[in-house]
Amino acid sequence: MGFSVQIVLGLVWMVCNMGAVQDFAVVSTGIYGVAAGLLGKAFPVMYVLQLAAACYAGQRLISRLCNKNPDNRRSRLFALWGSLALMTLPMAMQCHMAMLPYSLVCSAGLLQLSFCCELLEPGGCAPFVGVWLCYLVQALLLPEYVFLGAVPMAIMLLLKIKAVAGADMRLKIFMLAAAAAVAGIYASWSLHAEPGTENDISGIEWTMVKRICWPTLWVDYARMPDKIREATADAVWESTYYPGNMDRVFKPAIEAAMSAGEAKPLLAEAAACSWGIHYPLVLRQVGWDVLGYCASPVILQLQLSGDAYDSHSGRNYEIMRRSAPVLTKQYVNYGSWWFAAAAVLTALLLAARLAAGERPYGKREGLLSVAVLFSAACCVLWYTMQGAGIMDYKYTVLINQVWFLWSFKTSDVRGEDGSRNEGKGRRA
Numbered sequence: 001m002g003f004s005v006q007i008v009l010g011l012v013w014m015v016c017n018m019g020a021v022q023d024f025a026v027v028s029t030g031i032y033g034v035a036a037g038l039l040g041k042a043f044p045v046m047y048v049l050q051l052a053a054a055c056y057a058g059q060r061l062i063s064r065l066c067n068k069n070p071d072n073r074r075s076r077l078f079a080l081w082g083s084l085a086l087m088t089l090p091m092a093m094q095c096h097m098a099m100l101p102y103s104l105v106c107s108a109g110l111l112q113l114s115f116c117c118e119l120l121e122p123g124g125c126a127p128f129v130g131v132w133l134c135y136l137v138q139a140l141l142l143p144e145y146v147f148l149g150a151v152p153m154a155i156m157l158l159l160k161i162k163a164v165a166g167a168d169m170r171l172k173i174f175m176l177a178a179a180a181a182v183a184g185i186y187a188s189w190s191l192h193a194e195p196g197t198e199n200d201i202s203g204i205e206w207t208m209v210k211r212i213c214w215p216t217l218w219v220d221y222a223r224m225p226d227k228i229r230e231a232t233a234d235a236v237w238e239s240t241y242y243p244g245n246m247d248r249v250f251k252p253a254i255e256a257a258m259s260a261g262e263a264k265p266l267l268a269e270a271a272a273c274s275w276g277i278h279y280p281l282v283l284r285q286v287g288w289d290v291l292g293y294c295a296s297p298v299i300l301q302l303q304l305s306g307d308a309y310d311s312h313s314g315r316n317y318e319i320m321r322r323s324a325p326v327l328t329k330q331y332v333n334y335g336s337w338w339f340a341a342a343a344v345l346t347a348l349l350l351a352a353r354l355a356a357g358e359r360p361y362g363k364r365e366g367l368l369s370v371a372v373l374f375s376a377a378c379c380v381l382w383y384t385m386q387g388a389g390i391m392d393y394k395y396t397v398l399i400n401q402v403w404f405l406w407s408f409k410t411s412d413v414r415g416e417d418g419s420r421n422e423g424k425g426r427r428a
Helices: 002-018 030-039 043-066 073-087 090-096 102-119 130-140 151-160 161-165 169-191 206-221 224-232 245-255 260-294 297-303 313-320 325-355 363-384 395-410
Strands: none
Touching: 002 073, 002 206, 002 325, 030 043, 030 130, 030 363, 043 073, 043 090, 043 102, 043 395, 073 090, 073 161, 073 395, 090 224, 090 297, 090 313, 090 325, 090 395, 102 130, 102 363, 102 395, 130 151, 130 313, 151 363, 161 297, 206 245, 206 260, 206 395, 224 245, 245 260, 260 363, 260 395, 297 325, 297 395, 313 395, 325 395, 363 395
């Protein structure tokens, strides 16, 4: 019932926004930028494609995860209902109805997990093709998924190493070709250099400066190394306006003044200085970002009330509510409440089923959970360390969708043929 209310609200919001364009920055690069350029003003076509991809990916994943017989009519209906529940999570629906690549990245991620479910079946190996293709789609849509999308794929390779060794030669050839394609994509990004980036200071030192120094940049500026202060004297004030200005203003000023080899030790010193003074503040901010990326619907309510920290959530919400402000408020509030309620109900139901002597999860689900949790941890860590004040729930919509899978799996008590189990399963 709780999921069904969310589905109805989400579908109504979808209809209200089908003719509107959310005011996000235009994506002009990559394969998504090419597709958006070809469509021009026919943006509803992209919305339909994104919604169809989300529905199909969610349905395929749930049918593989929750039902041993996906061809059964009852099982298909359950999978369709579950896919709509995933699709209508407010943050996910906002991405599906926007000209942004995050929707298709999420759909490719769900589809990749569905192939992982098949791989974990005894003797399963052929779905590696699907896992690789989903990874390539993600990597082409968002550069960071060259790394993030490879995590579940690498875990599956480790879990199925013996099966891969004995796989059909055609599959081995495909995997080698896919690996070559990945290497080509990575090399093309690594070798691509824009004018003025010979002294690129990107690395762990610059990451630490963005994460640690920005919130107190003006306060700590006088304590930074002399060469850093001299290089950024004309850039520091503008850099404090907005966290993104660290990359747009502060970083180029340093790169223009010194080599990367000279700058990196100084950046490490600057980060250590700010950490030594403000480490309680930094730890709180990192903790909030981790919570925000892990459970955006819950933390969003704190962000909107002004009780949390700097993030993109306020702007995202303002963009989302322009076409249907009253409906959006009710939809987002309900989605946030239901996200937390579903987690609590799932925990209670799982405890009840375990107390009744049932085993809701088998070995396959356990292995998949390990892959999901490790992938989610890598994704959250990646985005958390990109800088302070830039938390954006669009980056981790996939993670928040995946948490619902435990609700579907724990509440599903269908048997091998897709019918309801009697006895303990039904009482639980």
